Amino acid sequence: MVSPSQCEEGPSQPKENNKRKFTKESNTSFKVMSLNFKKRTHLLHKPDLQGVVVADSTTYPTVCLREDSADNEYAFHIMHDLNHQNILSLKLLCDNKLSKDPTSVATFVEPYDGLLWSMVAGDQFADKCDHIPSPELQNYLSQIAEGIDFLRKNNLYHGDLSWDTTLYHGSTVKLAGFKSKESVMTKEEAQWYDWTCYLAMLKYVSESALALSTSDRNYFCGDLDSLINMLQTLDRTSLSTIKDTVFEHIFFWKLPRRLKFFAHTISLKLKDARFRNELSKSAIRGKSWNVNCSPEFKGLLKRMNNYQEAQRQNSRKDKKGKATKNKNEAYDGDSLNDYVRVICGACTHWRQLQAAASDVYVVQKDPQEPCCTATI
Structure with a gap:
């Protein structure tokens, strides 16, 4: 941890493996080029013993200035000693000469936006x-x-x-x-x-x-x-x-996991009679779900029905030209099993649906355990 009295000498090298590893340059003390709390971004550079150094934002590290209390030692310890992308890093700690409060210190930290x-x-x-x-x-x-x-x-x-x-x-x-x-x-x-x-x-x-x-x-x-x-x-x-x-x-859950869950896990569950029975008694949606739904879901349902119709047309005859039993019945708006079939089908065939319409957005927003969200 850097204290106000240490800022001229630079921070010492931590011994623990989980602490920040300083480069040779960061072990050299920084010189404050500007100190103005109205402007949160400041330029620092190390002293040049060979001559005068001209400030240049392309060559000197940019930091943000924060006003803090000298007794906040715990925070300084974390920000200085730990090295993690999600923890604000402390670069320099020194007396705040712009404040009349003797406990106020100026902390220079890595850049942040807000x-x-x-x-x-x-x-x-x-x-x-x-x-x-x-x-x-x-x-x-x-x-x-x-x-x-x-x-x-x-x-x-x-x-x-x-x-x-x-x-x-x-x-x-x-x-x-x-x-x-x-x-x-x-x-x-x-x-x-x-x-x-x-x-x-x-x-x-x-x-x-x-x-x-x-x-x-x-x-x-x-x-x-x-x-x-x-x-x-x-x-x-x-x-x-x-x-x-x-x-x-x-x-x-990321998109691939959501798609896999509904296209595979839930689709297989729909073959289980006990699961279908429990689903039919659940309260995830009311009846006429194909009418009482969002415009986005209606658009999805329309494309799913079109896809199902195309599948029915392709399966009406077998290789010998004989009529075959149609397994892809139209979706029943009063059936919760069909409601879940729509979602699982959309997740399974989202690439085919994408080819038909690039502006479809697959989302199921109403039940307690919602399904996938995916742009298709």
Whole structure:
């Protein structure tokens, strides 16, 4: 960790393997070329003993200036000693000569663009069919979980995780705002508190979606709420495995896994009479689902019916020219089995559907356990 008194000598080389490895250049002290809190981006360069160095943004490292308190030693320790893409890196710590507060320090950190929530707020947390999560939100929350777990593996914790302390640079999440909890809880409790804060971030997204929903636009939070409910069933005994448990949830499924699940797993289940019986008694949809649905789903259903009709035409005669029994009956709007058949069929034949219409968006937004979301 770099203290104000060390900034002229440069940081010392950490001994632990999980800590940052400094290059020869970063062991040389940096000189502040500008110090102005109104402009968050600053240029630093190492002293040139041979002559005067001219500032050049193409050759000198760009950093961001943050004002902090000198007693925030725990945060400085994390940002300086740990090396992880999702943890904001501290480059330099020195006295803040622009502040009258003697406890204020100037921290120079790696570049960042702003608060992560600015990239998520509004309708950016949902996909084209208002299904949460959007690919971007899924990616951001995945990175946050990776950062939390990395801290735990290094016997540390965040201590104050929220949308207000989480930054981003490009498409990379940067955890910041670390806070010591040693006076109020044990280290294990603090590590579990990080996941409690993560849960609160998920709830905030759900609440925001509900607040933004209208009669014309209703965000689907089935996957998100399912993830929230799952996290609420866990306790501290799952700390070592919670990240893997979270990533196994459907909320974090990528497109290939969603397609495989419905095209293979559920399609095979539909051959099981007991499964079909349970499905027919479920409440995932009401009757006339082919009428009481979104315009996007109606478009999908139309193309699926066209595809089924083409299949029926091709199978009316066998090789000998004899009529064969048609196995592809039209979809029944009052049958939940047929409702699931539509989804599974769309996932199975999405490439054929793509050839017919490039603007179809496969999404099933209504049941408790929604199916795949895929542009086809």
